[in-house]
Amino acid sequence: MTVDSPGFATKAVHAARNQDAASSRATPIYLTAGFEFDDFDHAADHFGTGAGFGYTRTGNPTVRAVERQLAALESGADAVLVASGQAAVSTALLTVAGAGDHIVSSTHIYEGTRGLLLDNFARLGIETTFIDDIRDPDAWRAAIRPNTRALFAESIANARNDVLDIAAVSAVGDETAIPLIVDNTLGTPFLVRPLEHGAAIVVHSASKFLAGHGSVLGGVIVDDGRFDAAAAGHNAPHLVLPGRAGLASVAARHGGNARIAYARESVAPRFGASPSPLNAFLIGQGVETLGLRVERQSRNALEVARWLAAQDAVESVDYVGLESHPDHALATKYLGGGFGSIFTFTLKGGLDAARAFVQDVRVFTHMTHIGDVRSLVLHPGTTSHASRTEEEREILGVRPGTLRLSIGIEDVADLIADLTRVLEPAREAVA
The missing domain is CATH 3.40.640.10 (Type I PLP-dependent aspartate aminotransferase-like (Major domain))
Structure with missing residues (x-):
């Protein structure tokens, strides 16, 4: 076979090659390990100058x-x-x-x-x-x-x-x-x-x-x-x-x-x-949609935090968007468009209440992640902060009943309905 009449394996490797210029509005994906050089000097220049x-x-x-x-x-x-x-x-x-x-x-x-x-x-x-x-x-x-x-x-x-x-x-x-x-x-x-x-x-x-x-x-x-x-x-x-x-x-x-x-x-x-x-x-x-998402997540988080702070089953809410947070004034100085969407709250029922919460939620997803479009929950004391001593966890505001929420973009009414259903038994237990 000659180059003008390549064999099957050669065609399989080279036939798709295309160096035509094309303008894509979306960012093109260059899934390639390496890039072809135009000539000998092009390669030398790349390695010399970057x-x-x-x-x-x-x-x-x-x-x-x-x-x-x-x-x-x-x-x-x-x-x-x-x-x-x-x-x-x-x-x-x-x-x-x-x-x-x-x-x-x-x-x-x-x-x-x-x-x-x-x-x-x-x-x-x-x-x-x-x-x-x-x-x-x-x-x-x-x-x-x-x-x-x-x-x-x-x-x-x-x-x-x-x-x-x-x-x-x-x-x-x-x-x-x-x-x-x-x-x-x-x-x-x-x-x-x-x-x-x-x-x-x-x-x-x-x-x-x-x-x-x-x-x-x-x-x-x-x-x-x-x-x-x-x-x-x-x-x-x-x-x-x-x-x-x-x-x-x-x-x-x-x-x-x-x-x-x-x-x-x-x-x-x-x-x-x-x-x-x-x-x-x-x-x-x-x-590309970061601003839209964070604005909605922050708005949802503030509403959820305010709702949690009013519940009898909740001991405390550590959300900087609440005026009760010690860094609220500093957050107002630095944060524009919202106060973020990740925060902790602590249940009065301790570890047992936290376990029941995690087991019973339906709209919230139990997983190790934050910043998702989905609302997430995690128990820091037994996961992310498990390697800390009890004293260190206390300093950081992580107690047995503490849960971390990452609020997503869902309809906030559905998030609060999920929380209401889960916290109702906890409220009755505290009462």
Whole structure:
């Protein structure tokens, strides 16, 4: 056989090849491991400058489109999409910290992140100090050491809805050129954009509100693009010193985008955190309706929280949208368009009441997830916070009767009807 008359196997491999240009209104999905080079010099230029696309682990057009979308929504300069929210936190922290360095973190963070800091990063020689009173700038300031490389917190904490005073804490970091990294998963860029209040980096579990449909995993790191080599270079020698083989420093090549460029070039791809282009596409599709969903979820959550707070069977409701929450004023300052849709409430009947609630709900789904279009419920004390001591759980507002709700987009009347049916026996028991 000749090339003009290929054999069966050759046709099976090559016949579908099409390089015609086409304009798609929806983001095209580039499900490919690698990309064809135009010629010898094109390949050399890609490997020399990083321009264009060569291999999906280091860059993909579908992924890049969603990165631009998320950077724009967070008012960031650029973004890197990764395979999960946990990968986003890991990548962001490893972009700024290394062996012998120190991180100051809020105590009120996702348990997976806490485990990452205490177990995995400790083995890498990165130490962490945790702050209980995150409202106090002096507590953050007192924890900073000469080798501190990042401050880390969540915009709205899971599970007690503690709200971070982003401007105050970022100002503390600015005093010694230490970046504040904010996990904005619960806040979402619809409600708050931490970069606009002084944070340097934002991370998300894109699996949650950004995607919204609970179908895929993903994470994102968004940078403010304001890295100042002169002011912060002493805290980031890996960004300002020349690279191997005389390569110009990351800061020299990328200026204010040095941090995110380092994350893209040297952290995410080398640790294998690259996302599937299909997952990126599904995240991007979800993001298009983010504002509509979060607005409705927040409205539903406020109504449900107010209803729960009025029930005899309920001991307390920790929702920042309620005036009774200690961070309500701070939430009013930072959150626009709603107060979010994830919160906890505690039943007077303790563990037995919580068990009965989880077993009996019909509209609410019992599962480990948040930010879904569906309303979800979980018992933190025996799941997400099971590794905490009883004293630690108490500090975090997680008691035997505490349940976490993630409110979806259902008709709120149906949610309250489900709660009414489930809580009626509990109300009678308390009475």
